[in-house]
Amino acid sequence: MTTSPSSRASRWPIWLCWLAMVLDGFDLVVLGTVIPTLIKTGELGFDAVGATLVATISLVGVGAGALFIAPLSDRFGRRKLMVACVLWFSLFTLAVAWAPNVAMFGVFRFLAGVGLGACLPVALAYMNDYAPAGTAGKSTTRTMTGYHVGAVATAFLAIMVIPDWRIMFVVGGIAGLVLAPFLWFKLPETLPSAQATRKAEQTGFRDLAKKPYPLVAAAIAAASFMGLLLVYGLNTWLPQLMASAGYPVSAGLSLLLVLNLGAVAGLIIAGILADKHGTKPIVLLWFGLSAACLALLSIKVDNAILLNALVFVTGVFVFSAQVLVYAWVSQLFPARLRATALGFAAGVGRVGAIAGPAVTGGLVAAGIAYPWGFYAFAAAGALAVLALVAVPHAIAATRATQQQAN
Numbered sequence: 404m405t406t407s408p409s410s411r412a413s414r415w416p417i418w419l420c421w422l423a424m425v426l427d428g429f430d431l432v433v434l435g436t437v438i439p440t441l442i443k444t445g446e447l448g449f450d451a452v453g454a455t456l457v458a459t460i461s462l463v464g465v466g467a468g469a470l471f472i473a474p475l476s477d478r479f480g481r482r483k484l485m486v487a488c489v490l491w492f493s494l495f496t497l498a499v500a501w502a503p504n505v506a507m508f509g510v511f512r513f514l515a516g517v518g519l520g521a522c523l524p525v526a527l528a529y530m531n532d533y534a535p536a537g538t539a540g541k542s543t544t545r546t547m548t549g550y551h552v553g554a555v556a557t558a559f560l561a562i563m564v565i566p567d568w569r570i571m572f573v574v575g576g577i578a579g580l581v582l583a584p585f586l587w588f589k590l591p592e593t594l595p596s597a598q599a600t601r602k603a604e605q606t607g608f609r610d611l612a613k614k615p616y617p618l619v620a621a622a623i624a625a626a627s628f629m630g631l632l633l634v635y636g637l638n639t640w641l642p643q644l645m646a647s648a649g650y651p652v653s654a655g656l657s658l659l660l661v662l663n664l665g666a667v668a669g670l671i672i673a674g675i676l677a678d679k680h681g682t683k684p685i686v687l688l689w690f691g692l693s694a695a696c697l698a699l700l701s702i703k704v705d706n707a708i709l710l711n712a713l714v715f716v717t718g719v720f721v722f723s724a725q726v727l728v729y730a731w732v733s734q735l736f737p738a739r740l741r742a743t744a745l746g747f748a749a750g751v752g753r754v755g756a757i758a759g760p761a762v763t764g765g766l767v768a769a770g771i772a773y774p775w776g777f778y779a780f781a782a783a784g785a786l787a788v789l790a791l792v793a794v795p796h797a798i799a800a801t802r803a804t805q806q807q808a809n
Contacts, residue, residue, distance in 0.1 A: 415589040416533050420526040421549040422582055423489065428553020429575050430465070430492075430519050431638065434458055434512075436561035437568035444566070453505040460509045462635075462757045464516025470750030472521035473528075474743040481529040481742070482590045484521065486583055491518030493579030500569040500576070520753065524729075524745035529590070531733035531741060540677025540685070543730035544670040544723060551666045551722070554638075558660075610740055611747060618793070620747060623732055625790035626690070627752035629783040630725030633693065636759030636780060637662065637721065640767065647773035648703055650710075658714045665718025673723035674730070682731040683796050687788055689724035694784030696720060701774035701781075724787070725752070735794075759783075 434457065441449040468488070476484040495515035502508035527543055534542035557571070564570040611620040641659050650658075669689075677685045696717040704710040729745060736744040762779060766772045 415585075416529065416591070417546075419582070419586055419590055420530050420546050423485065423522050423526045423586070424546055424549030425553035425556070426489070426492065426575070426579055426582070427519060427523055428550040428555075429557045429578070430461075430516070431550070431635075432554045432557050433561075433571055433575060434461060435639070436558065436565060437571055440566045440568050447502060447508055448505045453509075457505065457509045457512055458760075459757060461512040461516050462753055464513035465520035466750045466753030466756075468517040468520025468522075469524055469746045469753060471746075472517060473524040473746030473749070476521075476525045476528060476742040477739055480592045481525055481532065482586065482592045485525050485529065485590070486586045488518040488521045488525065489579050489583045489586060491515075492522070493518075493576045493583065496572050496579065497576030500572040520749070521746070524742055524749045527729050527733065528742040528745050531730075532738060538678055540682055540727065540730045541674035543733060544674030544677070544726050547723075547726045547729075548667050548670045551663050551670075555660070555663060611744065616736070616740075616744075619735060619795070620744065622790045622794045623728060623735075623744070623748050624751035626686075626728050626787040627725065627748040628755035628758075629787040629790070630690075630728055630755070631752035632755035632759035632762075632783050633697075633721050633780055634725055634759070635756040636763045636776075636783075639760040640763040640772070640776065643767055644763070644772050644776045647767070647776075654707075654710075658711065661711050661714045662718040663722075665715040666722035668715075669719030669721075669723035670726060672719065673727055677727060677730060681796055682727060682734060683791070683794065686724060686727035686731055687791060689720050689727055690784050690787040690791070693717070693720040693724050694781045694788070697777050697784060698781040701777035721784075724784070728752075728791075731794075 434454075438449075438454045438458070441447065442451060442454055472484070472488065492515050495511050495518065498511045499508060499515065502511055527546060530542045530546050557575075560574060561571060611617065638659070641662060645654060645658055673685060673689060696713065699713060700717065704713060728748060732744050732748050733741055763772065763776050766776050766779065
């Protein structure tokens with residue numbers, strides 16, 4: 404079945420895609436909540452090296468899902484693929500709870516990541532297929548608030564159940580299994596017609612190499628790399644960076660919460676402004692202000708209120724800047740290529756998600772995390788601006804392509 408103007412009034416797609424992003428938020432922080440316990444107890448044979456490898460291979464799985472699985476929704480439909488990926492993620496997340504050793508723990512995390520990695524671009528493509536014209540920015544950013552709500556909820560769950568780390572994966576897996584039937588029965592398919600489906604069967608990454616897309620795809624991917632470098636780098640290392648600056652450890656942990664609260668506020672504001680003024684000027688402004696705020700954090704701030712305000716504002720710009728990249732992709736590329744382009748951006752971005760914690764961790768190991776960690780983050784924001792500045796507001800061929808698909 405396909406969406407029609409009369410079916411667009413349903414709130415199910417909005418909430419279900421949002422809940423799919425909650426699962427992504429769970430995956431963002433769940434390892435961070437259980438790894439300290441696993442290293443401390445040595446359970447399953449975990450040590451610092453094993454934990455690092457598991458964390459890395461998890462992100463590799465997510466990147467692989469975004470790059471190679473998400474584009475299939477342009478061929479077979481968003482709904483079917485989203486349901487399949489949520490089921491896949493849920494089953495292998497449950498399997499993590501019964502992993503017999505570090506190696507199988509890593510294998511299950513990789514496989515779960517493949518399923519979840521495809522969910523983000525597919526859910527965003529679905530929302531942009533479903534949303535009324537002119538609301539791509541708000542639809543994308545609103546959906547992505549689920550990402551940070553999921554991260555915060557998972558952190559609170561960990562406070563209640565850790566050191567029983569297995570419960571974390573049982574809850575995450577069951578949540579996905581509960582969500583999947585609702586996705587199947589309540590989501591309408593969004594591919595516009597059988598004719599469009601047949602055309603979409605021939606789409607893939609090779610289409611991104613055809614004019615007028617190559618330079619646009621490369622620039623978007625570069626910005627996504629920098630954006631997720633910031634998201635994962637800050638979520639992983641902000642408490643340690645603040646500790647290196649001489650702030651109390653407890654202050655660093657509270658600032659991480661403030662940062663993510665700023666992210667939720669930023670997502671709401673960014674979507675509204677992008678729909679009103681155009682996505683390009685807002686995403687350039689957001690990355691530019693991210694770079695400025697991160698540079699300011701390299702200066703020691705003794706006033707607690709001022710410090711919290713600066714971190715909150717940094718969260719407003721950093722996280723929504725990355726999401727605006729996804730919103731812009733949804734506008735630049737035709738519906739038949741939307742999930743492919745989003746998967747490419749998200750997949751390359753996941754490389755940045757690996758690079759961010761790795762680079763910052765290297766600075767921590769070298770004893771120069773403060774202030775150089777913030778300098779590195781500010782540089783990433785500036786490079787994202789440079790990557791995006793030449794991208795057009797819209798691709799002229801997009802309208803013609805959409806007309807052909809219809």
